[in-house]
Amino acid sequence: MTTDPHPWAAEIDSLHAQIWTRLTRGVHDRRAPARHPTLATVDATGRPQARTVVLRGADAAAGTLSLYTDRHSAKVAELRANPLAALHVWDAAAHLQIRIEAEVAIETGPGVADVWASVPEPSRYAYSSTATPGRPIPEALAYTKTPDPAAFARLRLTVSAIDALHLGRAHHRRARFERADGWAGQWLVP
């Protein structure tokens, strides 16, 4: 008899709880898979765009997540035009895919001054007004970044739905959770 390494996948409530356990671990553990999710947005031409981000906050009770970014980045322009986003995590050790649908609010300026104050000095170079991300340059290192609180943005994701897929040894399980029904959960064909 083999022991199921992921007993939480068998019940819909424990599966939902495990999703938030993994997301929260991503905020606090630099080595956790949920530390570096993929954020997908839609650009002005109707094309999807996807990039790695760093998960900075997770609130299971509120169903919200947060990220930091340079407000001059393409993703911010895309989210201003279309605030619907997807956040994707593949947790190989848990055999768990987490697909999140969310609406994103962009927070800048005095409202996030306390967040900026908590950003470690070396990390502040990611938020700059002297070198716009994505601008063409003649040489690879022909740019200088100067930390600027005015360039800092927090993205607040209000989760509307989560699609979870667990790849078990013998069977796969998939469920969808929606804010609209209090995250009750519904099993789906994987």
Added chain:
Amino acid sequence: MTTDPHPWAAEIDSLHAQIWTRLTRGVHDRRAPARHPTLATVDATGRPQARTVVLRGADAAAGTLSLYTDRHSAKVAELRANPLAALHVWDAAAHLQIRIEAEVAIETGPGVADVWASVPEPSRYAYSSTATPGRPIPEALAYTKTPDPAAFARLRLTVSAIDALHLGRAHHRRARFERADGWAGQWLVP
């Protein structure tokens, strides 16, 4: 003096070559990061959707990639309506993010019979006409999958652009490569 572990990141041609080396490795090595990229599409409501896929083919000379999927999956419906997709790879060992923009063709039926013939028997259960992926079911395991060649689809991605970001020890480098200019490459501010 420390040796740069990724000398290929310094020149635009070697960076481009490295991208395709990593993608090709994903096709042949189950442990390579490019084995499991994230595919982003746009759904009928204009929302991005992202999910893990398995990279099945990479042709550097043609600039094409391929994936397999169940033709009844949501991603196929989304790609029929909007064939523009993004494919994302984060290769942690290489400190390299690969962001691919592509147009996707959906191939089914007799034209992919030879591909179906090459799919190992146990893997064929992923392509079924008896249980549509995403359909609600009363219990987690209330589904049966029966392999069906008519459910098999190959997605052919014709790459139009690649955005690559290398995170070096001291400096980051970012470049964009486009089919339109023969993949010449352009450095960008990271």
